[in-house]
Amino acid sequence: MRALIFGLLLFLGLHSLRIVADGWRSRMVARLGENAWKGLYTLGALAGLALVVWGYGQARLAPVVLWASPTWTRHLAGLLMLASMVLLVAAYVPRNGLKARLRHPMVLSVKVWALAHLLANNTLADLLLFGSFLLWAVLDFRSLRQRDRAAGTVAAPGTTAGTLRALLIGALLWAALAFWGHGLLFGVRPFGA
Known part of the structure; x- marks a missing residue:
């Protein structure tokens, strides 16, 4: 269950930056450059999604x-x-x-x-x-x-x-x-x- 929770925090946390920290996000995009930001964001989102899928699959084994x-x-x-x-x-x-x-x-x-x-x-x-x-x-x-x-x-x-x-x-x-x-x-x- 920990993998599912961590994956949800990572995936949805990244997808919530515009909701809760739009100013910080804008500063990071300006600092890193748009392509670098998108690359890091994509890697983090994919890692979170992989953890969600794996964690949910594991949780289904012992519901x-x-x-x-x-x-x-x-x-x-x-x-x-x-x-x-x-x-x-x-x-x-x-x-x-x-x-x-x-x-x-x-x-x-x-x-x-x-x-x-x-x-x-x-x-x-x-x-x-x-x-x-x-x-x-x-x-x-x-x-x-x-x-x-x-x-x-x-x-x-x-x-x-x-x-x-x-x-x-x-x-x-x-x-x-x-x-x-x-x-x-x-x-x-x-x-x-």
């Missing part, structure tokens, strides 16, 4: 169950994950209405992903992993919106075609993960035996 998860929570999680995948894709599909309206659909995707997994899972490791990501996403979304307001950022308008592309690609990604990829990558089939 500490905290509550009983009714079967319906798995189905609700599947529906929420559809929304999460559409939001994730909306962060990258140009000129879609979701990004124009929500501004930061990737962070919202993380929120929905974490909530879905908290509903469907019931161990201490699940609570640490998904609860930490949910808390981070809530704080990051708030911080991003504040920075947008301060900078007067205006989102590019979305188009119907862009929105439909985001919805379709997101739904296809969700189906691929739900019915094939999740089992292959994580050993858990959300809708299978």
Whole structure:
């Protein structure tokens, strides 16, 4: 469990610098140079992610169950994950209405992903992993919106075609993960035996 906790602190800590220490981050970027900063940041984030994956895998070997998860929570999680995948894709599909309206659909995707997994899972490791990501996403979304307001950022308008592309690609990604990829990558089939 220590590896999971340390990995979460490292990964989410680095991803929280703009929330809690934006001035320090800016000074470090100026001091080191943008490329050096990005390199160090990437190495730290990858190390944190590797610890999260390894630590969570180790915690799953001896799970500490905290509550009983009714079967319906798995189905609700599947529906929420559809929304999460559409939001994730909306962060990258140009000129879609979701990004124009929500501004930061990737962070919202993380929120929905974490909530879905908290509903469907019931161990201490699940609570640490998904609860930490949910808390981070809530704080990051708030911080991003504040920075947008301060900078007067205006989102590019979305188009119907862009929105439909985001919805379709997101739904296809969700189906691929739900019915094939999740089992292959994580050993858990959300809708299978």
